[in-house]
Each structure stands twice: as C-alpha cells, then as structure tokens.
Amino acid sequence: MSWETVIGLEIHVQLSTDSKLFSGGSTSFGAEPNTHVDLIDLGLPGVLPVANRGAFHKAIRFGLATNAEINQTSTFDRKNYFYPDLPKGYQITQMALPIVGKGSIKIEVEGQEKIINITRAHLEEDAGKSIHDLFDGETGVDLNRAGTPLLEIVSEPEIANAKEAVAYFKAIRQIVTFLDICDGNMAQGSMRCDVNVSVKKSDAAELGTRAEIKNINSFKFIEKAINFEIDRQIRILEAGDSVIQETRLYDSVKNETRSMRSKEEANDYRYFPCPDLLPVVISDEELIKIKNNLPELPDEKEKRYVKEFDLDSSEAKIIASSKTMANMFEGACAKTDDSKLIANWLVGDISALLNKENIDIDESNLTSENFATLIERISDKTISGKIAKSVLEEIWETGNDVDKIIESKGLVQIQDESLLETIAQTVIDNNPSQVDAFKGGKDKLFGFFVGQVMKETQGKANPQSVNEILKRLLSES
C-alpha cells in the first residue's frame, strides 16, 4: 500500500499600502531600526487602532481575482501571546469573519492543470523583528515592520506534493503582483509561507497527523522542506511509530526540518473579538468600484495576446505569466508593429539573459522604448538579427540607446548588393580548392563561403543577400 501526501499552505502576503494596518506609520522597507514606529505601533498605553481601508481594498481585489466570496462585513479579533517584537502582547487579526471567504486558483504542474481551493484570506498586522545575533547576550527589537498589513491566504489541504505546492505559491505570487497589491519580493520577506504536511495510506479516509513548517520564503526551500518532511513522516510511520502534531522549522543549511514546539507546548491564543474596532462594512458601491478597476489577469492577457497580436499560445502564456514581461511586451507593441518579433525576442534571447542573471526584466537596463527601437532596426534591416544580439548585450551592460550603439560601433548592415558581390567574388577567387570540392558535391561547404563573407564584412552583411549572391556566383563559376 503506497503513501499519500496531503499539504496545505498558509501564505502571508505583505500588502503594499503606504501606511500600516492600524496606524499612520510608514511601511517602507530598509529604514533605520525603530524609525517607522508611531505611538500605535509601539502599543503605548491608551492608544487605539484605526483600520486602514486601503488594505481592505487590496484584500478585496485578491478575493475578486480568485472568485472568492467577499464578506462585506468583516471583524477583527485579538490573538494573545507574549513576544518582545509583539508590542501589545496580542496581534489583531481576523479569525471569526475574514474579509475574503472561499475561493480558488488554477495551478499547472508539468502541463497538467489543477484547481486548488482557498479556504479564506484574512487581514492581520505583522509583528516586528527580533534580532538575536547582533548584540552579545541580548536581543534587539526592531518595530519598523510591526503593524504592516498582511493578507494571510489559507489553502484547503488539497496539494499533493512539493511541486504542486511550489506551483500554488507561484500562482499566488503571480496574482498578487498582477493585482498590484504586493511587490512579491521574497528576499525582503514580502511573501512567506507556513506549510502543513501530513501523510496517510492511500486508502485511509482520515488525514494523518500533520506537522507545520513555519516561515519559508523561497520556492526552492518550500520544495526541499516538504520533501524532507514527507520522507521523515513516512520513515516514522513505516517504523510503526506515530507522527507528533507539532510546529517545525526548516534549516536550509542542513536541509532538514526540526521541532520547534509540540502541540502541548503550543500557545492558547485566547482569541476574542477586538473591542477597539467596529466591524468594517464595505458598501455595494465600493465593491463595484473595486471590481470595475480590477486589472487584467494572466489568463485574460494570454487570450488577448493570441487574438490581438497573433502570438502562439505558448509564447503568449510565457509573456502573460509575468507582470513585468507583459508590461515590456505591451510597451514595445505600443511603439512598433512587429509583435511577433517582439514576442520572439522576449521569449528567446531576453528570457535567456534574465535566467542567466536570475533577475526580473524591470531590474535590467532594458526599457520598452529601447527594446522597440531594437526591433525596428531589425525590421528595417538596419542591423541583422545576429548584430541585434550584440546590441542587446550592450544595452544589458550599459543601458545605452540602440541607435547610438549601432552608430558608434559602425554596425549598420551592408545592403549594397554590388559591394557584397565584389566581396563574394574575391572569396571565391581566393579559395579555388573549396570551390572545386563544393562543385564536387560537398554542399556543406556553402556555409564556409558565407562565413568568409561575414568575416570580411565584420558580420555586417545582410545574411539573406549574402546567401543569394553566393548561390548565384557559385553556380556561374
């Protein structure tokens, strides 16, 4: 009898509001410790929270984009526990009545589509940060992050393996970045997740005992942590022991999960409705306005690219899957016509460069203006595709203007047929033995002649013209 894995994810998405969930404190990342903290964030005696409506609007966008129920009346609860970076001794969250109810999202693993149901998505405030390794024998507390709005998205336990978990996380990241409600920056902790893993015999009706792995913030670690945890639990069960319900931490250095606290040691959070905050009511008008302003999502973009720009569906999918890539595509298409060529370059050379450096297109030196010009210079035959590659590399390095690169490096394509013919004739004249061999049937030598012409012209010859001229001259000679 084989083992079956059941996984559920809780993803914390930091919402990109200017101010915090319950105060006017700034949410910008990277400031000096404890400089973005106001009276409310500090939890001083006598202060009161006021809910940030902007955070609600962002949460609702997520709900609408995942076909979820929106609770037009939602409430806040307190989750009580002590920790130095939790200034009030409780976190304000939405337990009983979250802003977003049941929804779903489509994922794709190895070409197979699957729907993962989302249980709920609720708003809550983030805690500050405890810094343990900076001060000898003491812990530092930085409250800049305290009170930052989080949307916690809870999936149903419907994820079957690590690959699906990663695909689900990526799908959520894609949607929140497209909706412009989160910057999706995982290195800065804008998205983190807790993973619940359990295994059971395939024919067992009941779920197995689960372990929760806390606070993972990269695709790679999600996959590794889950696989480690599945192996660990199966080993325990096959030895005839039972898995303990507990919270575990993933150690990326040792690639293992280890126990943080068991169920018995778990906090009793003593949830109860927060008496400082009235229920937040979203009017029908407000909801309709948000709905009408919802941006186009990847699926819709993909369909439109095929229809409007005549792209292959595979190319359309790749471009539409990333917000920054889609922006680059649409930006370039607005300036020049050859949308298929634009798509080819995005999916081909540009994606290769991005993958090599592991960056996003908006982190590169390429702008949609420069990219459009590059495409135009290929279309109008000023440069060849091959030269265009070196121009792209130059842009990648320096960000310089396409026309300036072409001019300063003298890369303009040689179109002059008589000049090309002269050069080609010289190449033929200088290589009589190769000409003989070619005529004797060694067709592959055609490439040799092309190469020689290109060498003579420093690659600036129009390849198509060179082919035609050489074919003609070789058959005449």
Added chain:
Amino acid sequence: MSIQYKSIKELKNMLNDKDISHTELVQETFLNIKNNSALNSFITLNEEESLKKADNLDNNPSSGSLAGIPIAQKDLFCTKDLKTTCGSNMLSNFIPPYSATVIENLENAGCISVGKTNMDEFAMGSSNETSFYGNVQNPWGENLVPGGSSGGSAAAVAAGIVPAASGTDTGGSIRQPASLCGISGLKPTYGRVSRWGMIAFASSLDQAGPMARTAEDCALLLNEMCSYDEKDTTSIDEVIPDFTENLNSSIQGLKIGLVKEFDLSKLDNDVVHVFEESKKHYESLGAEFIEISLPNITLSVPTYYVVAPAECSSNLSRFDGVKFGKRCDNPKDLEELYIKTRSEGFGDEVKRRILIGSYVLSAGFYDAYYKKAQQVRRLIKNDFDSAFKSVDIIMSPTTRGAAFEAGSKSDDPIQMYLEDLFTIPANLAGLPAMSIPNGMIDNKPIGLQLVGNFLDESRLLQAAHNFQISTDWHLKTPSGNKS
C-alpha cells in the same frame, strides 16, 4: 476669599468679576491640596505648569468656557510630559509622549490640570484600596473609603479642593465614589467621549466623564469633554448638544422607571428611606413613576465579571517590561523577564482579574463563559431598549449603602464586586448614567442613580438639576452645610 467648596459656575463668576486672579486661584488650590495631603487624593502634582498657565491667563484673557478652572485629572489619562501611573507600580516611571483627547479637550477649553488623582490600580476596585500609592481617605470620615476606582477624583472634589475632576467608569467607577463622597458624577453614553489616551481596562465598557459638585457643573464639563474623534473608531459621530440648555426646563410629566427586579427590601432601612424620600420629591416636581421589568438585569454582575476581566487580561499584556514602564532587575531569560516584571509590577486585584480573564477566554471555556456572557449582555441591552419605550429615565440607589470602613471588604472580593450591583448594567448596555447626592446616613452621604436612554445625557442632567435646585443634599460638605 476662600475658594473651598466653590462650584465651577461660582469660580467663573469670581474670575469674571476679578474677585480673584487666575494665579491666586491656582495658588489657593495648591494650598488646599497641601492642607489636605492626608487624603492622599493626588499621585502627581503639576504646580509649576499650572502657575505658568494661570499667569498666562492673567495676561492674556481667554474666551475658553472653562478658562482658569482648576481640574484634577484621574491618573488613568495620558498627560504629555506628566507622569501617568494608572495607580500601578508597573507605570511608576511612565511619562507619556502624548495627551488623551479628553485632556486636550478640557485644556483647550481653558482648564488647568493641577494634578493626577489617586485611583484603584488600573481602575480595578471599588474602594481605592488597590492603588499602589496607598489608600485615599474619604473626606467624610477618617477611616472611610472614598469608593473607586475614581476615588482620588471624588475625594478631591468632596473636600472642596478642586471644583472639578475627570473620572472614568467601567462598572461604576465614577458613580459609586460620587455616591460615597457626596458629589455629582456622570458616565456618558459609550462612545460620547473619546477613549484615545485612556489607559484601557475593559475597552467595550470604559467611558470617561465629569465629577463635580453639581449637575450643572457636570453639564459644563461634559460640553467640553465630548467630541467625535477619528482616533477612536468606537466614538460616536453625532451632534453634541449644549448640555446646559435644558437644565432649567420643568420635569413635569417625566416618566421615571423603577426596576422590579431590584429587590430593595434587602437593603438597609436607611437606604430605602433615603430612596423613598427622593421618589416623593420627584413626584412633587411633577414626575410619574412606572414599574418596569429588566428580566436579565440580575445577571449583570456575573456577566460583567466575565467580560471586563477578559478584556483586561488582553489589554494589560503590553505591560511586559520590554518597551516602557517597570522592568524587573536581572532576569535570567525572557520568561523570567515576563514573570518577574508582571509579578512585581501588578497588585493582587489586577492579577486576580488577569487570571479570571485568561481563564474565560481559554480554549474549551470560551463558549461557556465569554461567549455566553456576551449573549447575556445583549439580552440586558434589549431589556433596556424595551423599557425605554415606556419611560424617560430609570432610577435606583447608586450604591447599597454609604461609605464603608477601609479593610472591611478588601479580603472578600465578592462583597467588593457587589458594590457595583446597581451601576454595572448601564456599562453593559452602554447607556448614560449619573449619581447625585440624595441623603445622609449616619452623617455620611449617599447617592441616587439616574440612567438615561442612548445619547440622552441632557435629560439626565435636567432631572438632576431640577432635583438640586429644590434640595440641598449636594451642598452638604464634610465641614458642615455650605453657606
């Protein structure tokens, strides 16, 4: 000219007529505070700043409605740059960087905050005996408690040291000490007064209000204390009337409800007698009495002692020794930091309520206690709603008796909790309620409670003022009848 026992209205006239300067008034006030230091009604004095403000008012007359009126602020309100202890060792070193909205409102109207008054620790108590800063003495008798938790405020007004004080009322903390000290005190509708800057005890019940010698002075103070405040989402965005406007209107035809379920026969004969006399007096003023039923009101005390401790257990979590207030010496680890700081910083009553509150919110007990209590609370509110369809105000004694001796109930929490039997329901229902002096028992004052409908403070003040212009209970002072 003596200023002791003068009302706000009288002091305003004296200042207007230049019978006294602002500076003289403040100097006299501090003299009275010092002469009455045995009462222990103040924790922190604000003398230098007060004199500066008075001097400024002497040179630059202000149009503020309470310009130059000395006021004592309960030490539960945050006051910028002035120590705010909430009666606790935990906050013995806490100097807030901001002021409560109530404080700002009163000071903007020209009030001079002369000091911070003693109180039960974190407002938990009915005798002022839980204060870390020692008992407050009731001016009416050496060993008598002033009531609580706003005991320092009540004692300071009763002794005639200040004409006005701020108080807060979670289950009776304005009205019960007002009753025991022979002054007037009003708890407004929940949401009338901003809670911003009030150190929270039980957020859904806490409400600030005025304590003064007369209902008329309470109206003057309430006019300034109320405001809609965006910083407090539970504050009410409603028109704030001039609470003095209807004070002198006749109460002919006023319908007063008497609660069937309050079994007054269990009270001392003296208390019943005082209450009956007040009824007769109201009848003589043209009011009519109607018996009403509030079937769930007998569940008020147990309901309160689930809801209030639950909220308190969470509200007081921030006092952990990490960011402000007291921190224990040399903790060996984080857990010990919490345990020692909170063991040393909190007194027994506060600890008792944190324990009760943590218990009723814990997994497995939440439904049986907290959830049930909230349901009962809703029923109590519904009872009041239907009662107010047939009456204008509801009347009862404020307390079960007059001031008691210090130490006589402090070992018996249940007896102490029953002190608030009559006052708690108004907090649970969020309704305005006030206490005015209506008699004496063994030379100790006692109060009459009037409960009003939602946002109907004006009618309470009108009923109270009508009573006071035709009786003299509010004029009695510990040193004899006021001339």
